[in-house]
Amino acid sequence: MTMTREPAPNTGAHGTVAPHRILLVDDHAIVRQGLRTILDREPDLCVVGEASTANEAIGVLEQTNPQIVLLDLKLSTGSDTEGLALCADLTMRRPELRVLVLTTFLDDPLVVEAIQNGASGYVIKDVDTTDLIRSIRAIARNETAFDSRSANAMARSIQATPEPLALTQKERNVLQLLAHGMRNREIGLQLYVSETTVKFHVRNILRKLAVSSRAEAVYEASKIGLI
Amino acid sequence: MTMTREPAPNTGAHGTVAPHRILLVDDHAIVRQGLRTILDREPDLCVVGEASTANEAIGVLEQTNPQIVLLDLKLSTGSDTEGLALCADLTMRRPELRVLVLTTFLDDPLVVEAIQNGASGYVIKDVDTTDLIRSIRAIARNETAFDSRSANAMARSIQATPEPLALTQKERNVLQLLAHGMRNREIGLQLYVSETTVKFHVRNILRKLAVSSRAEAVYEASKIGLI
């Protein structure tokens, strides 16, 4: 948790405009340092605080009153859920706050979840610094900012979410056992149903996952996290 | 590709010691900027060049003659192979060069591969800046530098490598396609081998993974992280 120089109050005077107050949230000190150096070179941007965890971020938010948050969803826990929850928390406490998600890897559904949790933009960390600054200025103008890959990811994620995962309980059970390499007969014995019934469920699983074999079903399911 | 201030020649004079010349290789401009800012604050360290690709790195190496390289294995291609190849290339050209691998995620076998390709240290990017600087000074003294997690990863990787995952390159290729639900015939067409050969590889994969079906093989492989 770090705080730094206080910029002029945001009531822009004649001729001179107060810089946008930015809070950095990232568990990598190196990344925070890089962002701070890059952003503080811009006269209209000012990093007013840093945080490496969700709790720190809330604390620094209260003390520094930023207008913009640069947020890496993947905080120390390794999961994205803490970052998403923080995003929702921040925008809940300060509805006027603009959150730009800055993340390492592209993850189609994550883009959508970030938006649903209040993010105004989503860019991958390997963008040029000029693109990053352009994105920050965009969200400062109450626009949204998505680099082209994130926009594509959003489109893909929306297209691919009519109802792909509407697996019933039985089908999920079958999928579990199927992943362990069990034969239809074995699955039937395990679930107290006939082999034919298992085949019935397997066919539905294949159809719903839009695949053509058990192996591919396992692959898809593990990608999505169903097993 | 970037070059900056020239430090005093390395023939340390009386009382004053020339700083260690460092080359940064990372495809993220933000990370490079952060590292540069952090390291240039230290009087005994000096960043003499940056590169975002393997080719650039070779070029900057020739022009700036660094003693230490901070290398992110995952360059723009997304794969680690380019970074590993670069690591080997660098240490081949300059045997006295010390390479500290600085990477985002921990990957047990990758630690070992990095060492085999000439790296002198391996640290995760979320270390404290003080730890990072300590690691750099360690490899400058011809020691090695591994943060505790990397050391653990090394131990695990060595322990866990009697021969469970001794899949050959071909077998890994087949496993990849197998995971996507392809039939033996399709895999053969893809890899320019006969269907029979694919069956041969599939049988070996099943045996080595100690499973009895393609679906289970996919499950195991995804658990281990092979696909």
Add this chain to the structure above:
DNA sequence: TGTTTTCCTGTCCGAACGGACAGGTCATAC
């Protein structure tokens, strides 16, 4: 030189798979 390793190819065969039918039960919702 010979041996080992890796990769490649083939045949034969029984078991399993995946699709296309045609039904049935049961609980809940309209």
Add this chain to the structure above:
DNA sequence: GTATGACCTGTCCGTTCGGACAGGAAAACA
């Protein structure tokens, strides 16, 4: 009541799989 959805069962049939067996070609290594 009847419709709807989830679940269950069966037969038929062509394809695929996985195992067993029997080799050949090329490179690496002793």
